[in-house]
Amino acid sequence: MSGWFSRKKAGSSNEISEAPSGGWNFDPTGFEKAAKALKDIDASPNAAAALEILQKQEETQKLEHKRGIEEAKAHQMQADSQRIKVAEEERRKTMEQEAYQQQKSLQYSDQLKRKRSEEERSAQSYMKDQERMKNEESSRKMEAERRATLAQELEVRAKAAKDRAMAEAEGRIVQERRNHDLKMKELAAEGDQKLKTMLESIKLVGTTVGEGISSYFNDTDKMIKTVGTLTAIAVGIYTAKVGTGIMGRFVESRLGKPVLVRETSKRTILDVVREPMESLKRVGAMFGSKDTNALRGVVLEEGLANRLQSVARATVNTKANSAPYRHLLMYGHPGTGKTLFAKQLAKSCGMDYAILTGGDIAPLGREAVPEMHKLFDWSQHSKKGLLLFVDEADAFLRKRGGEDASEMSEDLRNSLNAFLYRTGEASKDFMVVFASNQPEQLDWAVQDRVDEMVEFHLPGPIQRKQMLEMYFNKYITNAEGSKKENDTSIQMPWKKFARTIGVEDIGSKEDIDLKLDSYIDMTDGFSGREIEKVAIAWQASAYGSEIGDLTEEMMDDVINAYSEQAKAKREWR
Ligand SMILES: Nc1ncnc2c1ncn2[C@@H]1O[C@H](COP(=O)(O)OP(=O)(O)OP(=O)(O)O)[C@@H](O)[C@H]1O
Ligand SMILES: [Mg+2]
DSSP states (O other): OHHHHHHHHSSOOOTTTOOOSSSSSOTTHHHHHHHHHHHHHHHSSTHHHHHOOOOOOOOHHHHHHHHHOOOOHHHHHHHHHHHHHHHHHHHHHHHHHHHHHHHHHHHHHHHHHHHHHHHHHHHHHHHHHHHHHHHHHHHHHHHHHHHHOOOOHHHHHHHHHHHHHHHHHHHHHHHHHHHHHHHHHHHHHHHHHHHHHHHHHHHHHHTTTTOOOOOOHHHHHHHHHHHHHHHHHHHHHHHHHHHHHHHHHHHHHHHHHOOEEEEEEEHHHHHHHHHHHHHHHHHHHHHOOOOTTTTOOOOOOHHHHHHHHHHHHHHHHHTTTTTOOOOOOOEEEETSSHHHHHHHHHHHHHHHEEEEEGGGGHHHHHHHHHHHHHHHHHHHOOOOOOEEEEEEEGGGSBOSGGGGGGGHHHHHHHHHHHHEEEEEEEOOSSEEEESOOGGBBBOHHHHHHHEEEEEOOOEEEEEEHHHHHHHHHIITTTTTTBBBBBSSOOOOOOOOOOOOOOOOOOOOOHHHHHHHHHHTTTTOOOOHHHHHHHHHHHHHHHHHHSOOOOOOHHHHHHHHHHHHHHHHHHOOO
């Protein structure tokens, strides 16, 4: 253009028609033709229509173009919305994927956590198990050590006791031997003297006695032998005498009643020697009718009575079949017949019985353990089987480890251990019957030894009536020493009966019965022992009265006093 304008300024008015002097070749005819055509068109009558058509065509083209643009826009929008949709879809998918992944990771971490806590738990329980096993092992070890120590201690003690006994015996033997030697010397000296005198007298009568005899006395060898023989006989007799004494003491220590036994039906050899008549009576009783009722004189409510009958039957059968005995625990209120039943059980089963009281152990101190062993050694020597009744068992068989364990002395603990040691295995020689007012205090090892447990309750109204009647008969109607009601035996001149207690004031048998009935309620809460004591008190007041009879007033006074006492006792509990 700049070229075109620059040329226009510099050129003449005809310059268009002039041929350009440079390389540019412009043909103006084209313009001229177009201008001519335009002129033609303007001059043409259809020019307006053609222009209109042209305009219309142009408009149509514009419209088409616009539509094209709009279509393109619509396309664009559609494409945009499609894209947005796709993007949205993708975003949703991504979100879903993310959520899924998140859930997965949460699940995984949860699983991990659970697994970890499970592992921790199992590790903890493993540790606990290990700990428990360790504890068990150590307590087992301790128990074994304790047992070993105990066994050793017992062995040492037994050995010491044996050594002491041997030393004592030997000492005595030595002493006796010394005494004997002295005596023998004396005897020998005496013998020498006698011999000399004899020889002299023989010499004196030598002339009248033959040559043979004098040659015998002259033969010192023969003489010494004779003296030796005589001495040996004397020594034999003497040693036998001394030895029997020592053996006697040994037998006594082995077979005598152990100090722990309070009361026993078992006769020792020494008892037989000491009380031959009593022993004979017992032998007689053995062949006489036997008391096979374990509940004789024991008033109990029906359920308990049945249970104890079956215990008694089982014990008899155990004994008959020489099976191991079952140990029994009786517990309950004091004075309800535990001791009474235990004794009667032993008698009815044909066993010996021995009563051991828990409270007797502690005062023995260090001697308690050897005494305990002595007791069991002794128990094993009963031919009939022995019922060992441990009364007030809680006094020495109470828990070793517990609140009141510190109150327990070392000796008491040792005696408990000795007891456990000797009762650890089932025995065919003895049956242990424990009685306790506080069974919960018994050591668990003692509780473990119990095969049967029986609880004794305070007597109910029916039992109270039975006991009132029974003890009224025992202490009033058939008072000890007085002539029994139904006794038809002929009175021996040397046998004096005590005066029978008169009950005329109370009345006939029926009246007495009614009177006793009226005491049933008043004796509520009384134990069997208390009821018996009431009857004893009636007897005492009858004997204490001027005429020696029992009156209704006396009975009432006693009952009133006792129920007052019972009330006070109940308040103290
Ligand atoms: N159930 C009973 N039947 C007959 N008499 C009984 C009864 N209970 C107790 N008695 C009388 O009381 C006395 C004492 O009873 P026992 O010694 O048997 O009591 P316990 O239960 O052993 O008491 P504790 O726990 O105090 O030792 C007996 O000797 C008996 O006379
Ligand atoms: Mg008792």
